[in-house]
Amino acid sequence: MNYLLNGPVILLARLIxxxxxxxxxxxxxxxxxxFAAAIGNYHVLPFGLENLLALILPxxxxxxxxxxxxxxxxxxAAIMIIIMNMIFIIAISQALxxxxxxxxxxxxxxxxxxxxxxxxxxxxxxxxxxxxxxxIFYRQKHKFEFFPKPV
Amino acid sequence: xxxxxxIVQAILLVVISLLIGLGSNIxxxxxxxxxxxxxxxxxxxxxxSDEPILAAISLKQAKVFFDEEVLFVDARDxxxxxxxxxxxxxxxxxxxxxxxxxxxxxxxxxxxxxYCGDPGCGDSEQLAYDFKDMGFTKLYVFKGxxxxxxxxxxxxxxxx
Numbered sequence: 001m002n003y004l005l006n007g008p009v010i011l012l013a014r015l016i017x018x019x020x021x022x023x024x025x026x027x028x029x030x031x032x033x034x035f036a037a038a039i040g041n042y043h044v045l046p047f048g049l050e051n052l053l054a055l056i057l058p059x060x061x062x063x064x065x066x067x068x069x070x071x072x073x074x075x076x077a078a079i080m081i082i083i084m085n086m087i088f089i090i091a092i093s094q095a096l097x098x099x100x101x102x103x104x105x106x107x108x109x110x111x112x113x114x115x116x117x118x119x120x121x122x123x124x125x126x127x128x129x130x131x132x133x134x135x136i137f138y139r140q141k142h143k144f145e146f147f148p149k150p151v
Numbered sequence: 152x153x154x155x156x157x158i159v160q161a162i163l164l165v166v167i168s169l170l171i172g173l174g175s176n177i178x179x180x181x182x183x184x185x186x187x188x189x190x191x192x193x194x195x196x197x198x199x200s201d202e203p204i205l206a207a208i209s210l211k212q213a214k215v216f217f218d219e220e221v222l223f224v225d226a227r228d229x230x231x232x233x234x235x236x237x238x239x240x241x242x243x244x245x246x247x248x249x250x251x252x253x254x255x256x257x258x259x260x261x262x263x264x265x266y267c268g269d270p271g272c273g274d275s276e277q278l279a280y281d282f283k284d285m286g287f288t289k290l291y292v293f294k295g296x297x298x299x300x301x302x303x304x305x306x307x308x309x310x311x
Contacts, residue, residue: 032183033181033280034277037274037277040273041272051186055185056172059169060164063164064164067164075156076157076163077160080164083161101228102228
């Protein structure tokens, strides 16, 4: 366990999560309208709010991804990754439980033909990210972190 | 560990994203409204005008269009379409292919009705806006969608 919370594993987790979150944000940043529709399909937000979320969430993913790789406010970024993945898991699970078959809207939103349907795999994937997020949050060594300076 | 600092950092991340997200939307060439506005349901007078239109219609109006043999497009995923759709409605396929198929039947200034599952689904509006971007000028979103149509017992079909 100690090894998991030390050096290389944490660095790798930061790179993976950062990469995934940056990758996931790009298409959504350039297509907020399509992303808003993807959010709407989940039927969780009251109508109207999906636009606001579609404008903010992709940037949150992007900045969190950049910060966690660059070693800036890693604690805060890890918390955001944990919170976001929890929300994603809940949103996808409730859609699956209600039997709505929808596009994930996780990575690509620009083309409806691109089949990225939600499923158990999506949930497992997000649980994986969630675990990585917790590993980072409870890390013991603060290597390659630049702000705030590790004590 | 002092939990306060990480929480402050997390809040800071949200605030930064909020500022950039809303700010970039303001300067964007294609801004979207902060809060989605529901399309207004229009009456007959507006429907019969020659102006370009993108508006919501009621079940009653949808039935009138159906009886006038206006083309319907089902914006839902294929599985739902196969399980049941408005009679004669087109299936939602790759956008450009769909537009190509529509244009085989009619031009871009002929009325077109788009619908999805229920009043809460956003696919129909999204597709209608895509059509608008592609130059279609007479677009009607039947908000009640498959839910209201099938409840009313209006003509429908399965498969294909």
